[in-house]
Amino acid sequence: MRKAFEPKVSIVTGAASGIGRAIAAELVARGSRVVVADLDADGATRAAAELGPLASAATLDVADAAAVTALVQRVTAEHGRLDVMVNNAGIAIGGLLEELDERHWDKALAVNLRGVINGVTAAYEVMRAQGSGHILNTASLAGLIPAPAMLPYTTTKHAVVGLSTALRAEAASQGVRVSVLCPGFVDTPLLDDVYAAPASFGGSSVRARVRLLQPRFLTPEQTAKRAVDGLAANKAVIPVGFLAHLTWRTLRYAPPVA
Ligand code: NAD
Numbered sequence: 001m002r003k004a005f006e007p008k009v010s011i012v013t014g015a016a017s018g019i020g021r022a023i024a025a026e027l028v029a030r031g032s033r034v035v036v037a038d039l040d041a042d043g044a045t046r047a048a049a050e051l052g053p054l055a056s057a058a059t060l061d062v063a064d065a066a067a068v069t070a071l072v073q074r075v076t077a078e079h080g081r082l083d084v085m086v087n088n089a090g091i092a093i094g095g096l097l098e099e100l101d102e103r104h105w106d107k108a109l110a111v112n113l114r115g116v117i118n119g120v121t122a123a124y125e126v127m128r129a130q131g132s133g134h135i136l137n138t139a140s141l142a143g144l145i146p147a148p149a150m151l152p153y154t155t156t157k158h159a160v161v162g163l164s165t166a167l168r169a170e171a172a173s174q175g176v177r178v179s180v181l182c183p184g185f186v187d188t189p190l191l192d193d194v195y196a197a198p199a200s201f202g203g204s205s206v207r208a209r210v211r212l213l214q215p216r217f218l219t220p221e222q223t224a225k226r227a228v229d230g231l232a233a234n235k236a237v238i239p240v241g242f243l244a245h246l247t248w249r250t251l252r253y254a255p256p257v258a
Helices: 018-029 041-051 065-079 102-130 151-172 190-196 205-213 220-232 242-253
Strands: 009-013 033-038 055-059 084-087 133-138 176-183 237-240
Touching (some): 009 018, 018 041, 018 133, 033 041, 041 055, 065 102, 084 102, 102 176, 133 151, 133 220, 151 176, 151 237, 176 220, 176 242, 237 242
Parallel strands (some): 009 033, 084 133, 133 176
């Protein structure tokens, strides 16, 4: 029989805005205390206040491993446990290879990949010791298929899918569940960066191309509900949106390459 999903203590990174904020709200609605952790201190404070008494704010740069460990340890010490760690903070950095320099790559790797590794490492230590817990990492449809002219984003999101699915196997024996979220386009401020990023990708026509790929954007709330339902059902990969579903089904059922 499946264990009931009744989280009491959760941390969500990048929770001041968009998908992270909606996941925090969904976890609060299911009765969990939630730490709204974000680089944007004011945004985190505002979001926590809006989410009510079960939510509290923390300022956090996920790229800072020591800070992530300190937050996870503090929350666990305060509440005696950590049930859910959502490594969601991410940034959209795009461009063709010739347009990118070291700073673009370092930034994308630091936030989108190191940030997730930092959260996973800190949470796994605590959850392994308590013999239970859920880790949810936010990747993207761009973690399953390439997003054109979004090289650093595609690279880091593919790595997050790889990290999550590989860790899932070893974590299961420790009572820790690992899932990865792969949404298509979601209506959040991050999309402004997608539109702004690669001039070479067509400038203002990027919006039109995105709309062509996915005519109707997902809402953060839809995405969050699917994410938390997927977590409760212990899904390895949680695709959200038609394209992501199609892609994941196709990949999953693809015969092994000879
Ligand atoms: P968003 O911009 O609304 O929210 C991202 C949040 O992360 C912001 O509050 C920001 O302050 C925070 N953040 C950025 N860098 C940080 C850092 N170093 N440490 C801590 N917090 C930091 O964007 P969103 O669309 O909600 O994105 C959330 C996640 O979902 C990202 O990982 C993104 O790649 C992923 N995603 C988004 C879409 C989409 O279409 N919006 C699709 C698939 C995946």
